[in-house]
Amino acid sequence: MRMYQWIVTSIIVLLSSNSFAEPKSKITVKVMIVSMFGPEGEVWRSHRVLDRLTVVPGLLPADSAVHCGRDGVCQVTTGMGYANAAASISALIYSRQFDLQKTYWLIAGVAGINPARGTLGTAAWAHYLVDFGLQWELDKRDAPAAWPSGYLGINTMSPAEKPQLIYGTEVFKLNDELVNRAFSLSESVKLTDSPSAQKARAVYGYAPANAAPAVVQCDTLSSDTWFSGTHLTERADVWASELTDHHAVACTSQQEDNATFAVLMRAAGEHLVDTNRVAVLRTGSDFDRAPPGGSDASTLLNYQSAGGFEPAVMNLYLAGNTLVQEIARHWSAWRRGVPPR
Incomplete structure (x- = not known):
C-alpha cells in the first residue's frame, strides 16, 4: 500500500512539474506562414529575416523548428499530405510555446492547376477548401455505364446527388473579407515566369492556360491522392460546385489544406486560434489535365519537366508577401481584425 501511495504521489508531482507546464513567456505571432515542404519554406526564409528558431516537439524531424522574425512573422513546414499537415499543425498549436489567438495564418503552397482557370505560375487565393477524397469510389469499369466517373457522394445513389456533409471537414469557407483584401493587395504584383513554362503552356492554345501568370x-x-487527367479533374470541378451549392469554382488541387484547416477549426473551439484569420494561397506548378489532343498520362508523368515549379515557388512569396507585409507593418490596425479599406 505504501509503495502504491508513493507511486501515485510521484506521478502527481511529475505532472505538476515545470516540464509539463506552459512556457512562462509565449512568442506572440502576427503572421504564421504554413509551408508543406522544403522549397516552399525556403523561399520565405531566403527573402525575409526569420532567424529566431524555436524547436517544437512533434514537427518534422528534418525541419523541427519554427522560424520567426523580429517583426512577429513566423514560418513552419508541415510535411506533405494530410497526416503530416495535421500532425505538425497540432504539434505547433498545442506546444503552447506561441500566442496564436490573434495570429493570421497564410497557408501557401504549390498545386496542380486547371488550365481553364489559370496557368503555370498563377497565384490563386481560395474562398473555399473542398475535400475531394471524402467520396465513394468504384472503378469506372465497375460503375454504371451512364455515370461519368466512378465517384459519388457517400450515401448517395448517383454522382449527381449532393451528399449530406457528415464528416464536418468536406468544405471549409474562408473569411471573404480577408481573402478579398489579400487579392486586392497582390493583384497588381508582377509574377515571375520561365522560358520552359512559357513553352509548356503554349501548346494549350487558349487562355488563361497560354497566358502569363x-x-x-x-x-x-x-486530396491525399494526387489525381490528374481530364475525367478525374472534371469530376473534381463538379464536386466542388456541388458541395458548395454552386458557389465554389475550383482551380487548384493539393494534398493538405482541409487537414490543416480542420486542426485550426478544433483549436478555434478552444479559443487558441481564430479561423477568420486564415488565408490560403496556391500557385500552379503543373497542369492537372492535358492540352487538346495531348495525353493525360504524359502530362502527369512529365509534370516536372513543364517548368512550372520554380515560378510557382517564387510566386508564393511575391503574391503572399504583400499580405504578410501589410499585416506586420500595420499591426495596430490588423490586430483587431481585417481593417476597413
Missing part, C-alpha cells in the same frame, strides 16, 4: 481568386481541392 496572374493573381486570381478561385478555389482549391484537397
Whole structure:
C-alpha cells in the first residue's frame, strides 16, 4: 500500500512539474506562414529575416523548428499530405510555446492547376477548401455505364446527388473579407515566369492556360491522392460546385489544406486560434489535365519537366508577401481584425 501511495504521489508531482507546464513567456505571432515542404519554406526564409528558431516537439524531424522574425512573422513546414499537415499543425498549436489567438495564418503552397482557370505560375487565393477524397469510389469499369466517373457522394445513389456533409471537414469557407483584401493587395504584383513554362503552356492554345501568370481568386481541392487527367479533374470541378451549392469554382488541387484547416477549426473551439484569420494561397506548378489532343498520362508523368515549379515557388512569396507585409507593418490596425479599406 505504501509503495502504491508513493507511486501515485510521484506521478502527481511529475505532472505538476515545470516540464509539463506552459512556457512562462509565449512568442506572440502576427503572421504564421504554413509551408508543406522544403522549397516552399525556403523561399520565405531566403527573402525575409526569420532567424529566431524555436524547436517544437512533434514537427518534422528534418525541419523541427519554427522560424520567426523580429517583426512577429513566423514560418513552419508541415510535411506533405494530410497526416503530416495535421500532425505538425497540432504539434505547433498545442506546444503552447506561441500566442496564436490573434495570429493570421497564410497557408501557401504549390498545386496542380486547371488550365481553364489559370496557368503555370498563377497565384490563386481560395474562398473555399473542398475535400475531394471524402467520396465513394468504384472503378469506372465497375460503375454504371451512364455515370461519368466512378465517384459519388457517400450515401448517395448517383454522382449527381449532393451528399449530406457528415464528416464536418468536406468544405471549409474562408473569411471573404480577408481573402478579398489579400487579392486586392497582390493583384497588381508582377509574377515571375520561365522560358520552359512559357513553352509548356503554349501548346494549350487558349487562355488563361497560354497566358502569363496572374493573381486570381478561385478555389482549391484537397486530396491525399494526387489525381490528374481530364475525367478525374472534371469530376473534381463538379464536386466542388456541388458541395458548395454552386458557389465554389475550383482551380487548384493539393494534398493538405482541409487537414490543416480542420486542426485550426478544433483549436478555434478552444479559443487558441481564430479561423477568420486564415488565408490560403496556391500557385500552379503543373497542369492537372492535358492540352487538346495531348495525353493525360504524359502530362502527369512529365509534370516536372513543364517548368512550372520554380515560378510557382517564387510566386508564393511575391503574391503572399504583400499580405504578410501589410499585416506586420500595420499591426495596430490588423490586430483587431481585417481593417476597413
